[in-house]
Amino acid sequence: MAADHTPRWQDVTVVDTRDVADRIRRVVLRYDAPQPARAGAHVDVEIPSGEGVLTRSYSVVDASDDGRELALSVHLSATSRGGSAAMHALAPGAVLRATQPLQNFPLGVGAARYVLLAGGIGITAVAGMARTLAARRADYELVYVGRTRPAMAYLDALALAHGDRLSAHVDDEGTGLDVDALLDSIAADPRAAATELYLCGPIRLMDAVRRGWENRGLPATNLRFETFGNSGAWAPQDFIVRIPRLGVQTRVDANSTMLEALEAAGVEMMFDCRKGECGLCQVAVLDLDGRLDHRDVFLSADEKAQDSRLCACVSRAVAADTPRIGDVDAPPTPPSEPAVVTIEVT
């Protein structure tokens, strides 16, 4: 059926919650009517929190046979913006507002070969795709990357369901993913031009894959990715944003976005997607004390390297000396001097 983009909000009941990995909790929502959910679909959920009602998107991991129960999986972020902590606190019987399954990440039909690449919680977006491709008897492989084995949700079930088609890459076991080797193998295959790669994972993985895909001349449109699972290269921290022309200076705390902070400061901002895709929220960067953590997919790698613009809905700044996520010597506490970004808005 045609893509259905109009959210229909409804009351849903939490019927089951359980941990499926370190910091990852499975939450099953029951709907009044069956909810057709295609591979790649997500639902939007309203989460009451200390800062008001937050709206978050979660992939549909699987559904009950009668289509009334949809399972999500929620990663408790280290610096939760309130959303994931509230989701982890849910107990069976809780009633939430949620939409029907929405589709931004549709699985194509008829590719010669499919590669599904998931990093961490990104598995939630591609697990259903793997199931669909198996049912179609398509040629697919599922590449699942994680930091540690206990942090990888559904790993055993996926191994059982997909056998040799699954390859697990675990950083702390020394089997981390070699992105170049994966892309080389795709490009060397005679079906390269008809191979689709579906990707959901942290922004560093996404950036590496996008760059490598482009460098190898693979068709841009065959690289498919879901963005709402994006995390940055650095853990979020507070930073300062300034607009000298308007005399605005405000602090963006780790739990909110630059776009939200500017709106709260009374700056009239334009936006559409609020997930780093459309570019409508971009601002010009006039000066920078610290580093930019570009989390959008609107700007190209070259544009990001210039640091002259950023997408305020997702991108952030961090203090210059902050180590990247995953670096061994990451300090547990944020630095004392926050980054300062000086911008101009349209």
Added chain:
Amino acid sequence: MTMTAPRPAQASAPAPAPGPRTTAKIFGYPLNAWYVAAWDHEVTSRGILARRVCDRPLALYRTGDGRIAALADACWHRLAPLSKGRLVGDEEIQCPYHGMRYNAAGRCTHMPAQQTLNPSATVPAYPAVERYRYVWVWLGDPDLADPATIPDMHQMSSPEWAGDGRTIDAGCNYQLIIDNLMDLTHEEFVHSSSIGQEELSEASFETIHDERTVTVTRWMRDIDPPPFWLKNMRDKFPGFSGKVDRWQIIHFEAPSTICIDVGVAKAGTGAPEGDRSQGVNGYVMNTMTPETDRTSHYFWAFMRNYRLDSQLITTQLREGVHGVFGEDEEMLIAQQEAIDANPGHEFYSLNIDMGGMWARRILERMMAAEGRA
């Protein structure tokens, strides 16, 4: 006559709950089904065909290597109709408004004024298959789109059959056409000058069905051939005159394809028993595609298995049937108008509706399986 066995009289046991009653009124159409969107020759790599199927506007074209692309006819950006755009290169369609381009899978391949592609930018692409001289599309769940379930219309493209047809832009709901074709007693009243004759409503018929098909068989023995069939007999047997045995075997296949095996043979030469050598045989191929709730694309052809090389006969048959179907069309439009003018009025059914009612039962089941009323 086909009859339903009467219920045994009840003694003391409570009556079993009746199954759901099949409704005679107009209802929707299944989406998990193949529908014809166009004749094969209508879809080209030189232009874009706009056609509404199941209330969804489609843009249809062919790639350089001949594959069919069936995209939703509304650009992701501002919904401009892609069918008003143009084809670029071997595979891409360009929006007429701001130039976004999509490939045959509906994926954006070009966005104006930016270096990246928004990953959400796609238009729905529907499975499409070319078969039996038609382009079939599937608007439901693409994972269920199995080409093996395309209704059998093999006479359309078999070397043993010749013929041609046309499309009627029918101003009525597709079910009215199914009803029309599943009961040919109407020929006596609607087509009295060509194929109608009294024996039609007098002859008994037999109805059988399974999960996807319904077959209605009617034989009329030892009758005078109506004008259409006399002409066809004389094409094969010059100078023929006399009585014939006439048959109509209506094959319905879900959701809306009806192939009617029709013909006459010299009376008493064994046609009812299987020897049709002394007769002429045609297949009236019909497949109806819902366009909206009250309009349909009605694709038909008349195929024959004799004098295959005669283009003259092909043309005469096509034009002759076109005239006959014009009479149906008038009735169907008038019927749809009456339905619109009498909202809430039910249909009632006659014995002659047996085949059409089984077709409705099958459609109701398909709809229910999709979770729709």
